[in-house]
Amino acid sequence: MSRSARRSLAAVFAVPLALGLASLVGLVAALLGDGLYDGVSWVGLAAPLLVVAWAALRRRA
Amino acid sequence: MPRSQLRAWFLVHKWTSLVCTAFLLLLCLTGLPLVFHEEIDHWIEGEAPLPPVPAETPSRSLDDAVAAALAAYPGERPLYLSFDVDRPVVNVTTGPRARSAAEEMHITAIDRRTAGIVGRLDEEGGVMHVILRLHVDLFAGLPGELFLGFMGLLFFVSLVSGVVVYAPFMRRLRFGTLRLSRSRRLAWLDLHNLLGITTLVWLAVVGLTGVINTLSSPLVAIWRADQLAEMTAPYERLPVPERFAPLQAAVDTAMAAAPGMRPQFVAFPGVRFSSNHHYAVWLRGATPATEQLLTPALIDAETGRLTEMRTMPWYMLVLRLSQPLHFGDYGGLPLKLLWALLDVIAIAVLGSGLYLWIARHREPLERRLDALDRDRVAAGRLPEAAE
Secondary structure: OOOOOOOOHHHHHHHHHHHHHHHHHHHHHHHHOOOHHHHHHHHHHHHHHHHHHHHHHHHHO | OOHHHHHHHHHHHHHHHHHHHHHHHHHHHHHHHHHOHHHHHHHHHOOOOOOOOOOOOOOOOHHHHHHHHHHHOOOOEEEEEEEOOOOOEEEEEEEOOOOOOHHHOEEEEEEOOOOOEEEEOOOOOHHHHHHHHHHHOOOOHHHHHHHHHHHHHHHHHHHHHHHHHHHHHHOOOOOOOOOOOOOHHHHHHHHHHHHHHHOHHHHHHHHHHHHHHHOHHHHHHHHHHHHHHHHOHHHOOOOOOOOOOOHHHHHHHHHHHOOOOEEEEEEOOOOOOOOOOEEEEEEEOOOHHHHHOOEEEEEEOOOOOEEEEOOOOHHHHHHHHHHHHHHOOOOHHHHHHHHHHHHHHHHHHHHHHHHHHHOOOOOOHHHHHHHHHHHHHHOOOOOOOOO
16 A cells, blocks of 8 residues: 555544534534424435445445 | 653543443444334324314313323322324323322323323333333433433543544545455454544534433422522412412413413423422423423412413523434434434444454554554654644
C-alpha cells in the first residue's frame, strides 16, 4: 500500500463533522413539525448510513 | 498530542468500553424491538374498531368515563385519565391507593361517545414486557435504572475518547478506508472506526438521552418538592378533599386558560404528577417538540377553580425532550426504520470493539504507541509537537 501524506486534523475530521451536522439536523427537524420537517429528518439521518454503504461498495468495486 | 496524553485516552477508551459493552449490547438488542413496540402491540393484540354510533353523537362527560372505569373495578380510585390522539377514547387508570404500584393498577379504555368500555390495557405481561424491563431497569427498579444510566454515561465517555484516538489512526488513511483483505484484525479495526465515527452523533444523542431518562424518578421527585410545592403552598395544611369537583368542568377550565393547547392527561389528587388537592391537567402544544413541553394546569379539586398554571422547569423540559430523542418515535415509520438501522450499526460498533480487545495485539500498548510515533517522525514531526 502506498502511504499517503500525513493529513491534517481538519482533513481527518471533515467528513465526520459533516455527517455529525447532518445527523443533528435530522434529529432536531422532526421535533419541530411534521411533513417537510420529517423529510429533512429522514435525509439527515440517512446520510451516515449512505456513507457506510458507499465505503462498503467502493471497497468491493 | 503528547504521547502520555494519547496513552491516557487509549486507556480511557479501552476501560470505559470494556465495562459498558455487555450492557450496551443488551440495551441495543432489546431496544431494536422496542423501536417498533406500537406496531408489534397492534399486530399481537389487534385493535378492535370502535362500534359505530350515529354521526354527531355528542361526547359523554369525562366524569361518565371515570364512573364506567370505577364500576369495572369497585373499591378503586381514579389515578390518571389520558386522551388518545387519533380516536375519541380516554384511558382511565384506577388503583387501590393514590400511590399504587404499577402492578396494582388497571387501565380501562373508554369510548367517549358512549362511555362504554372498549379495552383493558393493564400493565401487560408477555415478551414485550420482559424486553422493556430488561431495557429499562433489568427488573431491579430504580437502582437498576440508575445502574444502566451509569453504563450509558461510560458509553458516552467511550465515544468521546474514541474520537480522540480515531485521529492518529486516520492520519495516513483516506476517510472510509476499509482494508478488508490484509488481516482480520485490520479489517475489524477499519470497520469499527468507520461505523463509529459516521454514527457518532446519533450514538451520543441516543446514549445521553437514555441516561437522562434513567433519571426520570428523581427528577419528578425534585419537581414535586420544588415547583409543585411552591405552586400549591397555600394548600399545604389543608386536608385532602373527600369529594372531587366534576372532572369535565376542571378540564374545560384548564383548556380555557390555555388556548391552542390540548390536554394529554389528567393526574388526580394525590398521585405522583399532581398535588394532594388538585387535578393536574397536563396540556400540550401542536408540534412534536411543543407536544413534549407539557404545561400542568392545577385545578382545585374541591372548588374546580384554576389555582395556577406554570411552564415546567428546565430539567423537566429536558426530561420530556429526551423521550422522543431516545425512542425515535417522532417522525413516522421511516424514522423508526432509520433508528433500527442505526441501532444495528451500534451493535456492530460494540461487537467489533469487543473483537478488537479479544484479538488484541499481544504487543503491549507501549509498542503500538511507538509505531504511531515512528509515523510522526517519518512525517517530520516530533512526537511532542503540540497539536
